[in-house]
Amino acid sequence: MSLTPFRPQAPILVTRPFLPPLEESTAMLAEIWESRRLSNAGPLHQQLESALAEYLGVPYVCLFANGTLALLTALQALRLNGEVITTPYSFVATTHALWWNNIKPVFVDIEPDYCQLDPERIESAITPQTTALLPVHVYGYPAPVAAYQTIADHYGLALIYDAAHAFGVRQQGISVLTHGDLSILSFHATKVFNTFEGGAIICHDQRTKTRIDFLKNFGFSGEIRVVAPGINAKMNEFQAGLGLLQLKHLDAALAARRTLAARYRELLGDIPGISCLHPAEDLDYNEAYFPIFVDAARYGKSRDDLYDHLKSYNYFCRRYFYPLIASFNSYRDLPSASAENLPIAFAKAEQVICLPIYPDLEVEHVENIAAIVRNFARG
Ligand code: T4K
Missing domain, CATH: 3.40.640.10 (Type I PLP-dependent aspartate aminotransferase-like (Major domain))
Structure with a gap:
């Protein structure tokens, strides 16, 4: 699918609370x-x-x-x-x-x-x-x-x-x-x-x-x-x-999240250096977040480059969970908080971006975000 990315007028945030009428x-x-x-x-x-x-x-x-x-x-x-x-x-x-x-x-x-x-x-x-x-x-x-x-x-x-x-x-x-x-x-x-x-x-x-x-x-x-x-x-x-x-509206809200997440997976799945998480067959997953992981060497751009680039298009993603808890002042001096003890956690925290996902997000934004991510790799 090829789409020319557009910049929405209003910012799109990582999430938007679901509310009843x-x-x-x-x-x-x-x-x-x-x-x-x-x-x-x-x-x-x-x-x-x-x-x-x-x-x-x-x-x-x-x-x-x-x-x-x-x-x-x-x-x-x-x-x-x-x-x-x-x-x-x-x-x-x-x-x-x-x-x-x-x-x-x-x-x-x-x-x-x-x-x-x-x-x-x-x-x-x-x-x-x-x-x-x-x-x-x-x-x-x-x-x-x-x-x-x-x-x-x-x-x-x-x-x-x-x-x-x-x-x-x-x-x-x-x-x-x-x-x-x-x-x-x-x-x-x-x-x-x-x-x-x-x-x-x-x-x-x-x-x-x-x-x-x-x-x-x-x-x-x-x-x-x-x-x-x-x-x-x-x-x-x-x-x-x-x-x-x-609770009365929750099943519909979860179904909307699943539709959006499926579209993200479809559109992002083949971009070199971008990986998503996939729910196992036996899992009823809630699609609470949509994290992607950026392998800078394969994608050609760093995670932070992509994060800023999405921001320039008015998409305000979040980097949950960066910085790692172990690197905050309160905990960094604990012996177990060292980068040597936590190599995978430190690496993942440098790669992750959570893309916007919430029940009333329009699918055109998912498609647009995917196009922005794809085009940026080539740019
Ligand atoms: N354990 C885990 C694993 C958790 O993830 C959390 C909370 C907790 C424990 C503690 O539970 P609580 O005590 O919070 O019940 C947010 C949340 O404040 C926090 O609850 C959540 N985890 C964490 C992952 O995310 P921030 O600093 O990212 O929040 P904030 O204000 O930047 O909001 C994120 C986005 O949501 C913004 O782009 C705007 C949007 N938003 C936010 C609020 C509050 C809205 O549209 N409306 C709103 O009212 O921490």
């Missing part, structure tokens, strides 16, 4: 105004927990004000300390959550195919202080869960997934959120399913849910009893009401 939201707001129930596990909060458990195919959902608070609370819920093995190839919140819990992050490199924490490299990083593994299902692609579980079982480690990107992802019909001890979701504006801000912990049993529910509400169990040093991390009724509305 405004009239549905105003009806929901009217209910909240009437009831005056604004927070503290009100009826909408409870309804969304049940609706999400059913939609996602998971046992228990604990709603949070955002994904970062869910991560912080998950680490508290399992009473973790010492060292936790994690990936440097993620959003900073993954590592910040460890730091805020006074836990030392230990970075282990990723594998080159799907940028997941490499199970082959985990065992050599385990020390007597290691208490858990904290991998990420990066871009929503499932991490190698069976291999992690074998290691966690063998060494008696907890296993928490940062599943911020993996909303609705199923492998062989089973939600990826059912693995490990806990999984964390983000419902931020930039995510597949958003409640403006929001998040959740997925857990397997009522006992754990009860503990998490105490922890996210100051540790209160009843009116005057505090059973744990909790925090205020609750999702409010507006967020929960919005979530219930979003």
